[in-house]
Amino acid sequence: MAELAYWEAIRRAHDEELANDPMVIAMGEDIGVAGGTYKATLGLYEKYGEKRIIDTPISENSYTGIGIGASMAGMRPIIEIMSINFALLALDTIINAAAKIRYMSGGRVQCPIVIRTPGGTAHQLAAQHSARLARVFMSTAGLRVVTPRGPLDAYGMLKSAVRCNDPVIVIEHEQMYNLRGEVPDEETFRPLEGAEIVRRGSDITLIGYNYSVHLCLAAAERLAADGVQAEVIDLRALKPLDRETIRRSVEKTHRVVIAEEDEAPVGVGAEIMAIINEDCFFALDAQPIRIHAADVPVPYNATLEKAAIPDADDVYQGALKVLGKI
């Protein structure tokens, strides 16, 4: 069992999948000669050559579309979009093409493409580099959306995404690329569906995905010091979403906080809230709450940025509120 950084885990998944199947290629801006903005393809250009590690011009919609076209002819492209903000330029080919081609061809043509892109705020990247946007993709039929919280899922879910026959959006996070965690030495696949209970508890359920799982875990530590046993769920996959794990946990703890770095309106938390209402409303002992970003374009100023984005203390305070302690 080796400890890898998140970026090293992604790099290893690329390397193994490129070695496994000659139809696998990677495409994106600066991923080849420059080694990748987040080093996710570092050294692979030298190993696999320019035909398989393809540096693209700054044309997100069309290079994503080229990847989709190649996938329709049997290839397995892994597309890197440097920031989820730039993925907005590729929404036409992602949502109007990749997500719909299987359906509108009556199941006769598929698009086995992987689109990796980091969302999230980092350190004062300002409004056009700080969007999260998971809700845009999770509301689109025909896509799979996964949000690995650490190196193990970053590695194992990317490998599964490459093998899977559906278009998969892998949402990474600007602040997680250097996060370290254990990854087995032997080849491992992590499933693209199913939430994970990452901490067991019986008093309250904290639900997160992507970076916000770490806020939930930090809040759970503080709650434990207060004598409260929090259960932490990492959604892992936003589409399809694992309703069953949410229901079971709520039926056990009767109290819920949902933590998301996204803005609240029409968001992941809103969807989870609806699911709780539909599936386990009568199990609740208190109103569930969402901890979420302020509904503003992310400001540059560090103090304002901090105020706009939830942190572990916000999740902790939210839990105390749901527990009736404040």
Added chain:
Amino acid sequence: MKASDRKRLLREMIFYRRFEERCFEAYMERKIGGFLHLYPGQEAVATGVLERARTGHDYVITGYRDHVHAMKAGAPPREVMAELYGKETGSSRGRGGSMHIFDPTVNFMGGYALVGQPFPLAAGLALACQHKGTDQIAICFLGDGANNQGTFHETMNMASLWKLPVLFVCENNLYAIGTRINRSTAVTDQYKRVCGYNIPSSQHDGQDIDVVMEAAEKAIDHVRSGNGPYFIEFMTYRFRGHSMSDSGAYRSKAEEREWAQRDPILILSNKLKTEGVVTDEDIKAMEQEIDDEIENDIIKFAEESPEPRVEDLTKYVLDDNPDPRWIGPLQNSEA
């Protein structure tokens, strides 16, 4: 080309014309729903270009005016009509409709409603051909209106940069829906617009199928020989509206009459009559035979085919038989 082959091409174009006109009738009878974009007037382009391609082997992709491209690529006309009727036996199992005909068994990779979207998809199909080292090419048919999308410029750049085996066929029918080309486009000769990307290009009459075939042959040879993309522009005209709801107010009757003289079926049939290959009687017999085939075989098949089952509504959204090794779901151990 042998006389018998040119006679066959005349028959094909008449078939496509009658097929589309029968679609119009079926639409008026409300047998066909949604948007319907018909091809009369432009038949020589798809028929001529694909006559020179290796259909079933090369990839073909286009926009929403796609019935004829699909059929010439090899999609069975029965299945195309059944698709327009929304039936389970349709090319896309009734899920796509007129604008989304697919037949991957002949490498016809679809009709798309987003103008300009097929540019990158075509380049991607070509990338796959290049990567696999086959002698296949990708052929992308789009109208002049598509060339004002960003995907046109982005894709031309990458197709040229990577020398992708893709032929771009521009069907310049002078109108982007209801806006004339000189009112939407600074450079109206479309073939000139790819010069900035170092893509060889040319412009031809799209109404004379002999001209189309000769030009297409050269362009296809260029692409198949590994020289990278080629952009070919055909000047053509659609005889009907953009879609069924088109008032036609944006163009003059005089212009329409002028182009009616340039009907591709008229041009080829006049040549073949002059050459003594066909007579008016032959053409009449041909039309009768085609109408019988459309009515008694194609329409009958579409009418009698079953509707998709409501139970299958969510089929085809994702892979219906996914491998659990990749999909899971993840099992949480019971604590």
